[in-house]
Amino acid sequence: IIFNTSLNIHWKLCVFCLLCEAYLRWSALHGSEQSSDPADIIRYTKEWEFYGLFGLAALELLAFCSGALCFLWLWVCRLRGGTVELGLLLRALLLSCYGKVLLIPVVIWEHDDAPLCLSLIRLFVLTSNSQAIRVILNCSRRLSLVAVCVGLLSETLTAQACKELLLSVQEVWTS
Template identity: 40%
Template sequence: MRGLKTKQSKSNKENHVFVCINCGKTNGELYREILKDVIKLSHCEYCSKVVDKYVEFDPVIILLDALLFKEAAYRHVIYNARVKFHWKLCIMYLLCDAYMKWAHSQTEVQHSPKRFLHFALRWDFYAMFLMAAIELMMFLFSLMGSVSCRLWMRNEKMQKKDYICLHKALLLSCFGKLLVIPAVIWGQVDSLACLWMTRLFMLMSCTQSVRVILKSGFPVALMLVLLGFCVEALVATTSPLLLPIIIAGG
């Protein structure tokens, strides 16, 4: 709590705008420091509830609430937590996605450490990594483009910081790709059920993030995310045509 409090105190001094996790309205502070180690949580000016109860929560509890798709937890992570490691998570996503694609492309894989290291050094794994990066980039661009079109049709505008928050939220919402790690441990990496479970989890997580950013209903957010997944699927279907060219070039 002490490390989190120091971080939030610095943010308060920099006049950062926070968001109430209950109603989504902006507030000037999360808490007030009464004494050296005593703080008082601030209440929202609109709903009169605590602005962000997760300030005092353990990160594990916050993660569990995010896994349960609680809107309050998403608001805390996107707006109030000041997460800056989303780019590192992006690299992890690409590695997991590349390994998943590589595992499905290998029909005669022997699951041993030496076999894995042997194939990991081959050009096809790096080609899979490149394809995963292209698919993720197209997913983000198409989804952000569809959001912009919807706002344009409604004569609404988003500020630059809102697009940055949306981009960060979508990257954080892709943490369902990390499910490949327990799948490798359980030896189910080549299972289609694991692949579909990962996609479904990402669909719900991204939809919840779009809902929080746009303050829209579930059907609208789901439609926008599905459009992004359709573009990603279209790119994925053309990837096998480009993969031999990339491997031959390597």
């Protein structure tokens, strides 16, 4: 798909995967709460929370891709003297996140094994990311795994910083 097509579906797939991830987070926050009043202001607040979670998921994906791409650019271009086509690598990373679509069935069919399923989906997506890097750069498994780990670390630090920022803003509002 990466080399043999000229389809630019990676952005559409990326947005769809972000919607899946935002919906998963949003449904985890509110569970099965429902209001019978259609004019309920709480419903609109929940909708804005969904948009915020979409933004957070997009920021985390941006941090993941930026971390992995920066590491690979530094490693390949600066340390090894090679070249990296960052656009193609970004496209491959976005396409390799297709496994996030599996988040929707996990939410729809709530089950006791949902945390295990979510972990396996996350592992599948990270493995796909690593494979995409290996295909594009024709590099070793170790280098692609390190790049994915750097991206994951970047994503985790961004998520933690956003969480801390949100907590500090809530603290200011309550005091």
